[in-house]
Amino acid sequence: xxxxLPETPYMTTQHAGLEKxxxxxxxxxxxxHIRSLFEGTDPIMHEIAFNLISGDQxxxxxxxxxxxxxGFEANAVLDDGLIAGMAVVGIKFRDNIIFVPxxxxxxxxxxxxxxxxxxxxxxxxxxxVGTVIMGTVKGDLHDIGKNLCIMMLRxxxxxxxxxxxxxxxxxxxxxxxxxxxxVLGMSALLTTTMPNMGRAIxxxxxxxxxxxxxxxxxxxxxxQEFAEDMGADGYGKDAIxxxxxxxxxxxxxxxxxxxxxxxxxxxxxx
Amino acid sequence: xxxIHHAGRELDxxxxxxxxxxxxxxxxxxPTSCGRSGECHECIVEVRSGMEGLTPPTExxxxxxxxxxxxxxxxxxxxxxxxEFAVLRRQPRILTRxxxxxxxxxxxxxxxxxGVYFGExxxxxxxxxxxxxxxxxxxxTVALNVVDLERAEVVHTASFENPQxxxxxxxxxxxxxxxxxxxxxxxxxxxSAINFEVGEVCRRLGIHRRRIYEAVxxxxxxxxxxxxxxxxxxxxxxxxxxxxxxxxxxxERSTTALEVRARDLDLRxxxxxxxxxxxxxxxxxxxxxxxxxxxxxxxxxxxxxxLVDVGTNTEVVVGNRLRMMxxxxxxxxxxxxxxxxxxxxxxxxxxxxxxxxxDGAPVRYETIGGAxxxxxxxxxxxxxxxxxRRTGRMNELxxxxxxxxxxxFAPDRDMYVSRADLSALAQAKSANFCGQWIVLRRYxxxxxxxxxxxLAGGFANYVDAGHAVSIGFIANVPEERVAKxxxxxxEGATIMLTSGRAREAAEELVRRIEHxxxxxxPDFFDIFVEGCMFKxxxxxxxxxxxxxx
Ligand code: B12
Ligand code: FES
Numbered sequence: 127x128x129x130x131l132p133e134t135p136y137m138t139t140q141h142a143g144l145e146k147x148x149x150x151x152x153x154x155x156x157x158x159h160i161r162s163l164f165e166g167t168d169p170i171m172h173e174i175a176f177n178l179i180s181g182d183q184x185x186x187x188x189x190x191x192x193x194x195x196x197g198f199e200a201n202a203v204l205d206d207g208l209i210a211g212m213a214v215v216g217i218k219f220r221d222n223i224i225f226v227p228x229x230x231x232x233x234x235x236x237x238x239x240x241x242x243x244x245x246x247x248x249x250x251x252x253x254x255v256g257t258v259i260m261g262t263v264k265g266d267l268h269d270i271g272k273n274l275c276i277m278m279l280r281x282x283x284x285x286x287x288x289x290x291x292x293x294x295x296x297x298x299x300x301x302x303x304x305x306x307x308x309v310l311g312m313s314a315l316l317t318t319t320m321p322n323m324g325r326a327i328x329x330x331x332x333x334x335x336x337x338x339x340x341x342x343x344x345x346x347x348x349x350q351e352f353a354e355d356m357g358a359d360g361y362g363k364d365a366i367x368x369x370x371x372x373x374x375x376x377x378x379x380x381x382x383x384x385x386x387x388x389x390x391x392x393x394x395x396x
Numbered sequence: 397x398x399x400i401h402h403a404g405r406e407l408d409x410x411x412x413x414x415x416x417x418x419x420x421x422x423x424x425x426x427p428t429s430c431g432r433s434g435e436c437h438e439c440i441v442e443v444r445s446g447m448e449g450l451t452p453p454t455e456x457x458x459x460x461x462x463x464x465x466x467x468x469x470x471x472x473x474x475x476x477x478x479x480e481f482a483v484l485r486r487q488p489r490i491l492t493r494x495x496x497x498x499x500x501x502x503x504x505x506x507x508x509x510x511g512v513y514f515g516e517x518x519x520x521x522x523x524x525x526x527x528x529x530x531x532x533x534x535x536x537t538v539a540l541n542v543v544d545l546e547r548a549e550v551v552h553t554a555s556f557e558n559p560q561x562x563x564x565x566x567x568x569x570x571x572x573x574x575x576x577x578x579x580x581x582x583x584x585x586x587x588s589a590i591n592f593e594v595g596e597v598c599r600r601l602g603i604h605r606r607r608i609y610e611a612v613x614x615x616x617x618x619x620x621x622x623x624x625x626x627x628x629x630x631x632x633x634x635x636x637x638x639x640x641x642x643x644x645x646x647x648e649r650s651t652t653a654l655e656v657r658a659r660d661l662d663l664r665x666x667x668x669x670x671x672x673x674x675x676x677x678x679x680x681x682x683x684x685x686x687x688x689x690x691x692x693x694x695x696x697x698x699x700x701x702x703l704v705d706v707g708t709n710t711e712v713v714v715g716n717r718l719r720m721m722x723x724x725x726x727x728x729x730x731x732x733x734x735x736x737x738x739x740x741x742x743x744x745x746x747x748x749x750x751x752x753x754x755d756g757a758p759v760r761y762e763t764i765g766g767a768x769x770x771x772x773x774x775x776x777x778x779x780x781x782x783x784x785r786r787t788g789r790m791n792e793l794x795x796x797x798x799x800x801x802x803x804x805f806a807p808d809r810d811m812y813v814s815r816a817d818l819s820a821l822a823q824a825k826s827a828n829f830c831g832q833w834i835v836l837r838r839y840x841x842x843x844x845x846x847x848x849x850x851l852a853g854g855f856a857n858y859v860d861a862g863h864a865v866s867i868g869f870i871a872n873v874p875e876e877r878v879a880k881x882x883x884x885x886x887e888g889a890t891i892m893l894t895s896g897r898a899r900e901a902a903e904e905l906v907r908r909i910e911h912x913x914x915x916x917x918p919d920f921f922d923i924f925v926e927g928c929m930f931k932x933x934x935x936x937x938x939x940x941x942x943x944x945x
Binding site for chain 1: 572822823915
């Protein structure tokens with residue numbers, strides 16, 4: 127595998143393992159983005175990111191504690207260590223370099239770090255890309271895929287409010303209003319609960335709130351066709367497509383990107 | 397002119413000829429009972445390619461979805477299209493053996509003098525024999541035994557592909573199909589297929605189908621209820637209960653067992669024959685598992701044993717005769733031939749065993765029936781995964797250590813497993829793993845304390861137990877404690893066919909089973925991630941104990 131990787135013009139980190147991982151990122155604008163995440167940050171962040179990418183939860187656990195003990199802000203550990211690592215995982219997953227089991231161990235490692243960070247997290251100063259509400263629909267208890275989407279969304283700079291599983295339409299509506307979210311993402315894993323997505327969308331319509339929020343849907347039984355039929359604005363087949371879709375939908379709402387971009391994101395990810 | 401393909405053979409196509417005509421020319425038997433008029437719905441075939449070259453679906457085909465057609469209706473319209481079709485696979489296998497019995501036979505139907513009696517009721521004049529039918533209706537495969545009830549002897553075993561595939565590969569799809577505009581169609585095609593197979597078997601055995609005086613059907617809750625015409629919608633929604641279970645809880649019935657007459661079921665055996673289905677364990681865990689438990693003699697076990705019935709939905713039961721816990725693990729069809737590039741169920745031509753060597757020597761593989769490889773089935777996949785790990789070609793996460801994107805298990809036939817396949821297998825395996833892990837933990841024992849692990853299910857008999865343990869497909873119990881019991885559901889159904897006492901014991905048993913909802917495990921995610929790895933199951937001793945969640 128290594129032989130196929132392009133030589134990088136420069137290194138951002140002193141971490142050989144992480145440098146090797148970064149070389150899996152090949153699209154020029156992504157290389158630039160990923161490098162910027164690691165540029166000038168402390169070596170311990172590189173260490174955290176690398177262990178997250180490798181899925182070593184024991185090391186991520188230890189290093190997160192160590193970083194906090196050394197006085198780094200929770201936000202810094204989250205953004206520069208965990209989320210920066212997750213960004214690389216996302217790209218490797220999209221490009222079929224890694225598959226679900228590898229993403230899952232990375233997610234487990236992230237969870238290990240988050241256990242220390244979450245309780246002490248303060249509002250980050252960084253301007254979020256957008257606010258997203260995520261939840262699994264009523265009657266459905268599958269959340270592994272939805273949680274991966276959330277991690278990737280956070281990795282891409284979104285603020286995400288997670289409503290968990292078995293979410294009723296009213297709960298979606300309340301959360302969208304409360305947080306002024308631009309995007310709502312719904313997940314369903316069962317053929318029999320998929321129609322509940324359509325019902326939730328109808329509930330937004332009934333309340334006259336459909337225009338207030340863009341709605342994206344996903345989960346194994348969902349297809350582009352179903353998504354269109356139920357009146358969703360977008361569909362994503364995996365966590366990466368979810369991030370692309372969320373970006374495109376926020377762009378549409380801001381007026382900063384035309385609708386075609388949303389369609390483009392859909393194409394690029396399918 | 398382009399060819400019509402079927403199972404590697406081909407014919408030239410001619411406009412107007414139906415698929416049924418081609419099947420005739422190839423001497424391939426397609427079920428029918430309506431004179432090819434589009435009414436019996438028995439002749440369903442899968443069109444794998446060239447659908448656009450066929451005449452559009454007729455009115456009688458409206459219930460079919462995706463790549464399925466009625467052979468008698470679909471005709472060639474464009475002679476230039478390459479059409480490939482496949483008929484439902486069947487595997488007739490004749491064998492005569494005694495019912496493996498733990499309870500002495502106590503037949504409900506017997507000969508008394510010149511009469512055939514069901515209990516105290518004289519149902520017919522005795523002619524030339526009393527037979528019974530045991531059927532295991534699986535989501536993927538249907539298996540049946542014809543039993544000589546006077547001798548308590550199985551005289552014929554057969555299996556065929558579940559014809560409901562056009563309604564989706566798993567029970568949830570079938571439930572939503574059945575809730576749609578073609579409600580009842582799944583039941584109809586299933587009974588047609590069973591009637592056809594029974595006819596074939598009787599022809600072979602030289603007996604009249606009316607000599608079958610009794611039948612026992614088992615299946616997961618959805619499959620069973622569809623056969624009996626019970627509305628299955630409640631099984632598709634929380635709390636996933638059969639209508640019979642809902643009624644039991646409401647005090648409207650005393651058991652979830654069902655009993656009807658053959659004529660009311662459209663089952664073409666003796667019209668007054670009693671058709672019985674044992675009680676369900678609960679939720680998705682159906683009467684097939686009740687039958688499993690009878691087959692392994694759970695009602696006599698003093699030490700804790702474990703039953704793992706692998707399939708699209710794997711069922712796990714841990715316990716002894718006094719206390720049992722059961723769970724259903726939604727593995728999906730990856731080990732049954734679905735969702736994998738070259739996956740197939742265990743029919744002729746399926747790779748069922750694979751051996752690799754460290755030195756790069758060619759792959760050794762065996763197929764069912766010694767036929768040229770057509771795909772790989774569950775036991776072949778378990779072997780392959782275990783061998784890829786043993787020879788260091790693949791890491792625990794299903795990535796090839798040489799960075800390759802696939803591995804050719806049958807290079808001569810250009811067949812491989814891809815990384816995406818391995819990812820799907822990891823998740824299916826993990827569902828099985830989670831079920832076993834969580835039920836063991838709830839019960840409060842470790843794999844070492846399991847005195848016997850009964851491995852049941854379609855391909856269970858062909859699985860190498862050591863390999864299954866090495867990838868964490870089954871709990872890490874010493875290999876000699878693994879007992880392969882094959883199609884235990886069919887065995888259990890057969891036991892209940894020959895014994896009224898066994899039916900009573902089954903009623904007793906299901907009342908002692910506690911249903912475990914896997915989703916209530918707070919650390920499900922961590923267990924699922926652990927289970928995605930191809931390595932032996934390691935249960936930390938410390939985390940067990942009855943008090944654990
Ligand atoms: C794990 C699992 C469970 C666990 C769930 C635990 C949990 N906390 O999530 C448990 C054991 C509890 C469970 C229970 C059941 N399950 Co289940 N389960 C699975 C399993 C094995 C894996 C699902 C999974 O997590 N995959 C991994 C993740 C990463 O993939 P994913 O969810 O598809 O998510 C990705 C994309 O879909 C997408 N995505 C997801 N959400 C969203 C949202 C948006 C907005 C976007 C853009 C994208 C997106 O991005 C994700 C990451 O790439 C599948 C079978 C399989 N092998 O896939 C069955 C499966 C989903 N279950 C199934 C069934 C039937 C059930 C039960 C009804 C079974 C039962 N016997 O009781 C119950 C129902 C419980 C309930 N009320 O929901 C069936 C569904 C069949 C169908 N056609 O509907 C499946 C397919 C298995 C099968 N074929 O039989 N299950
Ligand atoms: S033969 Fe009866 S429907 Fe085709």
